[in-house]
Amino acid sequence: MNKKIARYIQDHEDDLLEAWMHEMKKRESERGPNSVSNEMYYNTSKEFISIIVSNVLDSNDKYTKKMGSFAENIVRLGWPLTFITTGLQVLSTIVYERMIEEKELSAEQINEMLIGFDNWMMPISNKMIEIYSETWEKTVSLQKIALQELSAPLIPVFEKISIMPLVGTIDTERARLIMENLLTGVVKHRADVVLIDITGVPVVDTMVAHHIIQAADAVRLVGARCMLVGIRPEIAQTIVNLGINLSQVTTTSTLRKGIEKALEFTNRKIVSLEGMR
Structure with a gap:
């Protein structure tokens, strides 16, 4: 199931990206970044989709490296973790609904697909939270050291x-x-x-x-x-x-x-x- 989802995202990346950005823009004023250019927003969202696909198609080391680099980038941009986790949920909903629409599935098959989506999303969400938190703590620690160095100069x-x-x-x-x-x-x-x-x-x-x-x-x-x-x-x-x-x-x-x-x-x-x- 995970590979089917990843392949579907790859094959429909542009359409999914457009629909996803449209939905996330609605949530931007509430909990998301509001000072990021459209180009930066687009590139970051595209990178996020690439990482989601990488979870299935790449090795674990390569996937973790990509996720770590992405986390550092969004921490630097000031994107809150809630916005990222919400983004993953919204993308999952969009992909799920579109896959359901394209196939005539029985209730049992729909339920099976829903379980598959949950199994696909949870590890990605947990990994993102883990790496984001580690990156944030590291950033705060470095900032604290820098501020301490400047806080009492002679x-x-x-x-x-x-x-x-x-x-x-x-x-x-x-x-x-x-x-x-x-x-x-x-x-x-x-x-x-x-x-x-x-x-x-x-x-x-x-x-x-x-x-x-x-x-x-x-x-x-x-x-x-x-x-x-x-x-x-x-x-x-x-x-x-x-x-x-x-x-x-x-x-x-x-x-x-x-x-x-x-x-x-x-x-x-x-x-x-x-x-x-």
Whole structure:
């Protein structure tokens, strides 16, 4: 039965593809991709049909390789898994109905064909879900690593002065990364002053302040001074209300003021060119 279905799909590929895309376009606004060009949509759908046929006509290794490549492509395009599984069900229904229409079958034969279609579709659906999930987890893991690498960079801006701009929330894992990058960067860049810029941190609570104090203490232990810049009025009020002690950390309201202080700490200052005439 599986080979009959695969051969039928091959022989009527263009008509089936047209009917399938027409049906899937109706579902596009609900759960499918709505920013993909018609050409990309057509090519991806055609590839999907080729893979479905490959399940029967090719070796298992070749079929798995094709399915893996397809899964990577649709994950990159942002197509949800529900849209893909629905697509398989719709295609199966279209092929089944057309095969039934072309033959005069008894009730028993129709029931046998229905069972055959279920046996054909389930392994394909399960394989797609398995490979899609693995590909998605791999993609998310790689993105997480990339974001972690960018989430706490220590940037040297002047000789002996470095800045760590922080954006977003700070959890325990990120706080650990901040600490590691600070200590590694201070030694690497031979920094005497490090500015932690929290302008982009939406909330500073007790936990966040505790992590910042720990980072400042660690920086002092390796012979550098730590400054906290970007203290907005609402953040300052929160820190006071929580009774957080930042007396050991130099603070400023803006990054510019922080850089000016950092230059003073290293016996330098910003001089206007007009003042030098």
